Amino acid sequence: MYLDFALLIAVVLQAAIWANRMVSTYITFYTDARRDENPGAVSVVQGVSFLVRLVIWSVALLLVVDNLGYDVTALFAGLGIGGIAVALALQNILGDLFASLSIVLDKPFVIGDFIIVGNLMGVVEKIGLKTTRLRSLSGEQLIFSNTDLLSSRVRNYKRMQERRVPFEFGVIYQTTPDQLEAIPAMVKSIVESVEGLRFDRAHFKSFGASSYDFEVVYYINTPDFNAYMDAQQKINLALCRQFAEHGIDFAYPTRTIFINREEEANFPGEMAEQ
Structure with missing residues (x-):
């Protein structure tokens, strides 16, 4: 019995190691191929790979705990309130994370593009897991959360054909x-x-x-x-x-004033006082 249990744990751990290695190999291949083409996608994918590895090892841990005889359902129920609190605390972070994935996959802009967001503008320098950074024309760095960025109207001048x-x-x-x-x-x-x-x-x-x-x-x-x-x-x-x-002159602001001489003659005293 103990031998079967140890064998099962070994299989689960080995499967987790293989899955982790496959993710690492794919991420390395992806980042090497696109590091110069799209550095922003590379940084986001590296962050996502961490979450994938976390899921792999979490599943492996749950399988081991389940085979130890513990009720995994009861464990989840006991962690339910704490999980809700953690989820609420991570809501903004996870929102920015999924927004960064949307930016990478949909590509409304990439690093090097000149974009305008509202009344702010600049060249995209970095697309991170939580924020995107722009370098403005006057030199300062503009930092947007990915969620706010995607909820705004973005004008991408780099995509302009003419x-x-x-x-x-x-x-x-x-x-x-x-x-x-x-x-x-x-x-x-x-x-x-x-x-x-x-x-x-x-x-x-x-x-x-x-x-x-x-x-x-x-x-x-x-x-x-x-x-x-x-x-x-x-x-x-x-x-x-x-x-x-051709003797043509550009216009400039002018105003022509017409004075009615008859009206002046009708009010000599008033004109004299002026």
């Missing part, structure tokens, strides 16, 4: 109709002359308070913000040169 750029400008009201009609074609030729841009449209949009307002839309075939700013700078400089050549 950037749509609308911009507006105005010209003064002294601009002639012929000049106004020529401006869209002018803008189109300027945008098409810049490499990497796709012109969409240019229109005389509206009559502003002190200007004729135009709206332009183009696309740039890269998500890089610096490339977008370089392209916009080239467009702005070319517009300044073209308008100068």
Whole structure:
């Protein structure tokens, strides 16, 4: 009897050792293959492997205890209240853990992506078991719990295939109709002359308070913000040169005041006091 019991314990322990070794081998293979590709997934998987090993050894322990003659059901019932208290205490931690798994599996972003969460933005530096860390443009580190991060709207600019750029400008009201009609074609030729841009449209949009307002839309075939700013700078400089050549002036805030001379004549005393 004791020999059978010892043999059973040996089999259970050996099975647990084999299962633990299989998990370790798989984790090592996975992390070596993806360490450079997705370091965030590596860190999360390593943390999950600890939980898997914990489950393996817990099952092995329960099998041994059960074969010792103890009532495992009664043991669970006795630990029920304590288990509930522990579960409540670990609720947030487990929530962040499962959120990290969701990030790794669904991949809304990976390390190196530039994302915006609410009114905060930065480059993803680390995806951990409980938190995700971003490096903001001004240099400080932003730390989000994984649960809060997934419950927020995340804008991933790294996944942008091309950037749509609308911009507006105005010209003064002294601009002639012929000049106004020529401006869209002018803008189109300027945008098409810049490499990497796709012109969409240019229109005389509206009559502003002190200007004729135009709206332009183009696309740039890269998500890089610096490339977008370089392209916009080239467009702005070319517009300044073209308008100068054609005698077109950009608008600036102005206000025209009309004085009625007849009203002045009706109130000579009041005007004199002023």
